[in-house]
Amino acid sequence: MDTEARPGYFRKLDGAAVCSIVNGANKMNASMPGEPRKPEDTDDVAAPPVAEYHASMDKRLSILEMRFDTVLPTLATKADLAELRTEILTAQERLRSDFNVAQEKLRSEILNAMREMQSSLLMWIVSTMVAMFLGMVGLFLSISSTMMETTERMVQTHIRGIQDAREAQPAPPSPSPSP
Numbered sequence: 001m002d003t004e005a006r007p008g009y010f011r012k013l014d015g016a017a018v019c020s021i022v023n024g025a026n027k028m029n030a031s032m033p034g035e036p037r038k039p040e041d042t043d044d045v046a047a048p049p050v051a052e053y054h055a056s057m058d059k060r061l062s063i064l065e066m067r068f069d070t071v072l073p074t075l076a077t078k079a080d081l082a083e084l085r086t087e088i089l090t091a092q093e094r095l096r097s098d099f100n101v102a103q104e105k106l107r108s109e110i111l112n113a114m115r116e117m118q119s120s121l122l123m124w125i126v127s128t129m130v131a132m133f134l135g136m137v138g139l140f141l142s143i144s145s146t147m148m149e150t151t152e153r154m155v156q157t158h159i160r161g162i163q164d165a166r167e168a169q170p171a172p173p174s175p176s177p178s179p
Helices: 015-023 050-055 057-074 078-168
Strands: none
Touching (some): 050 057
């Protein structure tokens, strides 16, 4: 909120009134705000008589009026408060719209990041499954080719064994004539 644009909020005080208040020329005994001042409440060691207390009432009232007159122009009016309320509501709406824009931007960035992560994860899963499938096919081919070679060697060894057994076998005896 710009104070220069709102002259009703801060006005210059009268120089003479400020000097008299600051220098203590019109000094009054201090009491708590809202408490009535009693005649026996004074800062002096010797309390003034009641008649003197009442006689100085005009002086004290004029000091109070002067202080009120110096403070009054600096207080906010209803129009100032209404203008401030309008400014606050405008700023609140502007912040709300900025927040909504930032929220939507962040939401879209998060969704894009999630989509990218999902696609890379899916690609990784598929490539792992393809690699596993190819590994299984390769293992099956390797085992089956090894089994085929072993089977062929076993068959050839068996055939050779049969041939060797036939060659090593004596000739069958000729049948003897029967009596």
